Ligand SMILES: *[C@@H]1O[C@H](CO)[C@@H](O)[C@H](O)[C@H]1NC(C)=O
């Protein structure tokens with residue numbers, strides 16, 4: 186996990202860089218009619234992952250991109266149109282680009298590399314261009330330094346395509362070789378380097394000792410130093426994106442190893458975005474839902490429910506999402522309901538005006554009233570697109586929140602969340618762990634395993650062998666695979682020697698009376714039986730580490746952190762991200778960007794733990 190404190194928006198910097206690239210790397214190319222020039226965009230899966238969460242198809246069209254195609258797909262020649270490429274500088278990609286040159290697919294070629302291309306590969310392209318007599322058509326070659334994916338204004342993830350390569354499992358495998366470890370570190374460092382080139386600032390780096398984070402820090406420090414020393418080719422000259430006006434400010438990069446806190450990524454959560462990531466299929470800002478629509482009657486007779494696939498983009502331009510992604514779930518349900526009611530009121534107003542107009546239009550005497558209503562109707566009609574967009578967002582969030590609510594109810598996720606919070610904050614438990622594990626109505630086997638692992642990670646005193654056997658039996662009876670526990674046992678024995686386990690502060694939830702609005706009949710959300718839990722802000726381990734370092738507080742947890750100044754790392758999750766966002770709200774003039782080498786949900790993380798625990 187990478188936490189950088191800095192004043193610029195990652196999202197804005199990357200969008201600016203992408204738009205400039207799609208404009209042939211000059212600001213605003215327009216043809217004589219003032220329209221953007223038509224062009225095709227050719228990308229690989231890496232490029233697609235970087236662009237798709239940031240630019241919509243409409244925005245691409247507005248920039249003149251009529252067609253976007255994968256590099257390794259069958260593409261027909263379009264000889265009178267320029268092509269913008271956005272790909273990784275891999276051997277396979279370069280070969281394919283050379284083939285395009287030979288086949289004279291496009292009018293001209295703007296070649297953009299996600300990460301810096303090597304001298305020798307550049308020569309390969311030059312030779313191919315020569316052989317195809319296409320030298321003049323290869324308009325330009327650019328290194329874009331965009332090898333990371335921006336998901337939010339203040340959140341990024343390193344990569345998606347080869348995420349197994351940099352996963353928690355990859356780094357913690359007992360049989361990883363030195364060469365493999367080097368490759369992992371180089372991959373991470375390349376992305377982080379790109380991130381700071383795009384921000385246009387050289388960070389001060391802090392990290393814990395003796396961890397993978399330290400290896401990354403050493404390598405990143407070296408790479409930044411080498412680039413700064415090469416004054417002629419330095420990427421940090423001050424005129425890079427976004428940095429100019431803030432160049433007196435240096436970002437602080439805190440690199441943290443996932444092993445400092447294994448409980449948070451397993452924790453059940455209660456805020457909207459983190460819940461969507463936990464229980465639904467949410468990936469690169471897009472959520473895929475399977476909606477079951479009732480019984481279908483076909484000529485062949487009644488068929489069972491049919492699954493209807495839907496996907497929605499949850500992006501920073503969605504105002505409801507922006508406002509509520511960090512809110513506790515009951516508040517989200519209430520807000521959707523409120524939005525719906527205010528939409529209906531607006532809709533009724535339009536209808537009312539229309540009907541009055543219809544009636545009064547026949548009444549010659551009511552001219553003045555008519556013109557008054559005409560003005561109102563005109564304004565209502567002109568806000569129609571806005572109203573329709575509002576309706577679209579309400580429907581979207583109704584569907585998404587309903588899908589989340591189904592999981593909460595079916596698995597009693599409120600109970601899990603509240604109980605785990607108590608375990609992590611060492612509050613007295615009102616119910617025995619065994620009771621929850623053996624309750625057939627509470628949670629999936631995976632929910633039970635997550636709960637037990639959190640308990641096992643958070644207790645100072647490991648349970649006795651006899652107790653452990655009893656838990657194991659209950660877990661097995663509930664259908665759990667015990668491999669993750671096997672790994673956590675070894676991990677705990679090891680970290681006990683290395684350092685104290687992470688602590689999580691005191692009580693964090695409070696049960697409130699039920700929200701009347703949500704409980705109203707006629708509400709979209711039937712919340713009956715679900716606890717109305719509210720959150721109290723508590724700093725998670727990552728937030729606490731950042732707070733110590735940023736505020737220069739002395740604390741045994743961070744006092745021996747290493748310090749690099751060439752002029753912190755681990756797997757991430759939305760729970761930690763939200764905790765940092767909440768923390769920084771109280772700090773005037775400070776900004777946080779959260780990043781991670783991989784962004785996993787608990788299911789994916791527990792799968793890795795299970796693989797690590799296999800004998
Ligand atoms: C300018 O671009 C628009 C849209 O791409 C196109 O319709 C128009 O013909 C172009 N005009 C010239 C003079 O190239």
Ligand SMILES: *[C@@H]1O[C@H](CO)[C@@H](O)[C@H](O)[C@H]1NC(C)=O
Pocket residue numbers: 462463464465466467468786788789
């Ligand atoms: C977890 O993430 C994976 C990969 O994005 C996804 O397929 C899955 O639906 C997600 N959620 C759950 C609950 O498994």
